[in-house]
Amino acid sequence: xxxxKRMARTFESAVLGEAIADMARDDERWRFFESTGLxxxxxxxxxxxxxxxxxxxxxxxxxxxxxxxxxxxxFKLLTLEDLDNLPxxxxxxxxxxxxxxxxxxxxxxxxxxxVAFDQALCVAAGIPWQDCALKKQGPVVYIAxxxxxxxxxxxxxxxxxxGVPAVPDFHIIAEAPHxxxxxxxxxxxxxxxxxxxxxxxxxxxxxxxxxxxxxxNTARDMGAYVANVDxxxxxxxxxxxxxHHTGWDGERERGSIALRGAxxxxxHIKADGHNVTLTNRKNKDGPLSDDLELxxxxxxxxxxxxxxxxxxxxSANERQILQSLPDAFGSDPAPASKxxxxxxxxxxxxxxxxxxxxxxxxxxxxxEGRSNLYSITPKxxxxxxxxxxxxxxxxxxxxxxxxxxxxxxxxxxxxxDSDSEQPATAAEDAEAERLAAKFGEAVA
Numbered sequence: 478x479x480x481x482k483r484m485a486r487t488f489e490s491a492v493l494g495e496a497i498a499d500m501a502r503d504d505e506r507w508r509f510f511e512s513t514g515l516x517x518x519x520x521x522x523x524x525x526x527x528x529x530x531x532x533x534x535x536x537x538x539x540x541x542x543x544x545x546x547x548x549x550x551x552f553k554l555l556t557l558e559d560l561d562n563l564p565x566x567x568x569x570x571x572x573x574x575x576x577x578x579x580x581x582x583x584x585x586x587x588x589x590x591x592v593a594f595d596q597a598l599c600v601a602a603g604i605p606w607q608d609c610a611l612k613k614q615g616p617v618v619y620i621a622x623x624x625x626x627x628x629x630x631x632x633x634x635x636x637x638x639x640g641v642p643a644v645p646d647f648h649i650i651a652e653a654p655h656x657x658x659x660x661x662x663x664x665x666x667x668x669x670x671x672x673x674x675x676x677x678x679x680x681x682x683x684x685x686x687x688x689x690x691x692x693x694n695t696a697r698d699m700g701a702y703v704a705n706v707d708x709x710x711x712x713x714x715x716x717x718x719x720x721h722h723t724g725w726d727g728e729r730e731r732g733s734i735a736l737r738g739a740x741x742x743x744x745h746i747k748a749d750g751h752n753v754t755l756t757n758r759k760n761k762d763g764p765l766s767d768d769l770e771l772x773x774x775x776x777x778x779x780x781x782x783x784x785x786x787x788x789x790x791x792s793a794n795e796r797q798i799l800q801s802l803p804d805a806f807g808s809d810p811a812p813a814s815k816x817x818x819x820x821x822x823x824x825x826x827x828x829x830x831x832x833x834x835x836x837x838x839x840x841x842x843x844x845e846g847r848s849n850l851y852s853i854t855p856k857x858x859x860x861x862x863x864x865x866x867x868x869x870x871x872x873x874x875x876x877x878x879x880x881x882x883x884x885x886x887x888x889x890x891x892x893x894d895s896d897s898e899q900p901a902t903a904a905e906d907a908e909a910e911r912l913a914a915k916f917g918e919a920v921a
Contacts, residue, residue, distance in 0.1 A: 565762075566741065566761070566762040566763065567612060567613070568612045569600055569611070569612055569613050569677060569678060569716055570596060570599070570600070570606045570609050570610075570611060570612065571609045571610040571611075571612055572609055572757070572766040573596070573606065573609055573744070573755070573757070573766060573769070574596060574600075574678070574716065574718065574742065575716065575741045575742040575760070575761075575762075576613070576716045577710075577716060577717075577741030577742065577761070578703070578706070578707070578710065578716075578717050578719070578739060578740050578741050578742070579716060579717065579718040579719070579740065579741065579742045579743070579744070580718070580719050580721060580730070580736060580737070580740040580742070580743045580744070581593060581718060581719070581720050581721070581743070581744045581746055582720075582721045582722065582723050582729070582730040582731075582743070582744070582745055582746065583722070583723060583745065583746035583747060583748070584722070584723050584727045584747070584748070585722065586748065587746045587747055587748040587753070588746065588748050588753045588771075588773060588782065589720055589746045590623075590682055590683075590720060591631070591753075591773070591780070591781075591782055592744075592746055592753070592755065592771075592782065593619075593680050593682055593718060593720055594619070594628075594631055594635070595607075595635065595781070595782050596718075597617045597619050597647065597678065597680050598617075598635055598639075598641075598644055598647055599611060600613070600614060600615070600617050600677060600678055601614070601615070601616065601617040601644045601646040601647040602614075602639075602641055602644045602646070602647075604639065604641070607769065607771065607782070607784050608784055613677050614646075614677070615646065615674060615675075615676065615677035616646040616647075616648065616672055616674050616675070616676040616677065617646060617647050617648065617676055617677065617678050617679075617680065618648050618649075618650065618669055618672075618676045618678075618679045618680070618715075619647065619648065619649050619650070619680045619682065620649075620650045620653070620654065620665070620679065620680065620681045620682060620687065621649055621650065621651050621652075621682055622652075622653035622654075622681065622682055622683055622685075622686030622687045623653075623682060623683060623686055624651065624652070625649060625651035627779070628649065628651075630777065630778040630779040631779045633777050633778070633779070634776040634777045634778070634779040634780060634781050635776075635781055637776055637777055638774075638776050638781040639781075646674075648672065648676075650665065650668065653686040653687050653689065654687060655687065655688075655689045655690070656681070656687045656688065656702055656705050656706060657688060657689075657690065657691045657698065657701055657702055657705065659705070662705045662708055662709065665709065666708075666709060666712060666713075669709070669713060675713040675714060675715060676713055676715045677715055677716065678715055678716040678717065678718060679709055679710070679713070679715050679716070679717050679718075680717075680718045680720070681706065681717065681718070681719045681720065682720040683719075683720045683721060683722065684702070684719050684720065684721040684722075684736070685721070685722060685731075687702075688702050692732075693731055693732030693733060694732045694733055695733055696733045696734075696735040698733075699732060699733040699735040699736050700735050700739075702736075703735065703736065703739045706719070719736070721736065723745075727747070728745075730743075737759065740759060740761070741759075741760075741761040741762065742757070742759060742760055742761065743757070743758045743759040744756065744757055744758065745758050750791070750833075750837065751772050751773040751774075751791070751792055752770065752771075752772045753770070753771040753772060753773065753782065754768055754769070754770055754771075755768065755769040755770075755771065756768050770784075770785055771783065771784060771785070772785060773792075775792055775793050775794075791860055791861075792830065794820075794822050794826050794827070794830040795830045795833060795834055795839075796861070797820045797821070797822055798816065798820045798822060798827070798830055798831060798834060798840075799834065799839060799840070799853055799857050799860065799861055800820075800861060801816060801819040801820040802816065802851070802852065802853045803853065803858075804819070805819035806819070808852075809852075810841075810843065810850035810851055810852040811850065811851055811852070812848045812849065812850055812851075813828075813831065813848070813849055813851065816831075816851055831851070834857070835851075837856075838854060838856050838857075839853070839854060839856055839857035839860055840852070840853060840854060840857055841853075841854050
């Protein structure tokens with residue numbers, strides 16, 4: 478009890494002293510308090526008094542506590558036979574999400590957030606994910622560290638495509654907690670405790686947005702981050718999925734390999750146009766899954782992921798633009814404004830699709846005076862060749878061809894590796910600058 482008195486005296490607060498004294502009367506609550514960073518002087522010295530007092534009072538008043546065993550119950554010795562009594566690792570989604578620590582990595586714009594969003598909604602709604610069996614249904618907490626902008630459109634598209642009216646077990650935290658700071662971890666836990674049922678999975682999107690001020694490249698900061706995520710995982714018995722960016726080469730996660738070492742299950746996500754490939758690179762307690770091919774399909778004002786690949790790799794808007802060149806201009810190149818009118822694609826969507834076609838070599842662009850003239854390339858002509866119905870981007874659930882898929886950006890980070898980008902031509906830069914000046918946003 479001397480430690481409690483010293484802590485109370487440090488701040489000379491009757492309110493704090495009373496809160497600590499109240500916890501001291503409950504052995505279970507006091508053991509839990511001792512196990513937190515609030516108890517250790519190295520954790521609370523120098524921090525704001527108000528933060529400490531609020532956290533201690535919240536700890537005292539919380540209705541439930543994660544069990545903290547007595548000292549003689551910790552670090553128990555097991556025999557080889559005792560291993561048979563330990564629970565086996567299980568899947569939430571068969572072959573694609575474990576009940577432990579999951580890490581998905583991919584370049585910016587690789588649809589990694591769409592994959593996580595799709596999986597999370599399937600778990601919360603209790604439906605299979607991309608023909609993979611759902612092993613456990615229940616509440617989901619989605620930490621949208623990059624903000625909730627665009628999530629309404631993604632929600633509407635997903636509900637429409639899956640024929641689901643609502644998913645009440647899906648919960649969003651629409652801001653980025655600092656998961657290296659104990660008070661933010663506790664604040665997240667406070668919100669989760671208010672649910673009627675504990676979540677079966679907590680998704681963190683992205684690591685970069687929730688390690689603010691930390692250094693992704695050091696094992697120390699990454700290890701502390703994983704330890705704090707494990708506090709949530711252990712208290713609520715939930716799986717965790719962390720969304721992370723790849724480094725400059727696009728092949729491995731950015732920063733320290735401590736995250737990969739701690740993970741139970743890792744997936745590398747790579748996009749080629751609107752085709753998305755998921756590769757299982759680590760399964761700590763089981764065989765690796767075969768690659769999974771998905772493709773993005775436009776629905777309403779966003780897109781959803783559908784099983785299989787789209788052989789042409791074209792969105793509906795891109796197909797309209799390509800087809801308009803031979804239909805309206807024959808073999809002649811077309812200026813951007815006339816091509817837009819012929820394709821009947823809204824301007825905001827048109828320039829995004831136009832730049833994508835140029836980057837992928839499906840359109841050629843030449844400067845003539847102050848205008849850019851666009852012509853279809855042999856590769857673009859090949860992309861217009863008919864494909865089977867199963868692989869057609871403009872499938873039956875495409876309900877609004879005037880909108881392209883919306884993908885997330887890279888976010889800010891402190892790591893030394895930079896995200897890889899394809900170099901743009903001068904003409905592409907000019908189109909991007911013109912659109913940015915008009916709409917105030919990037920078009921890549």
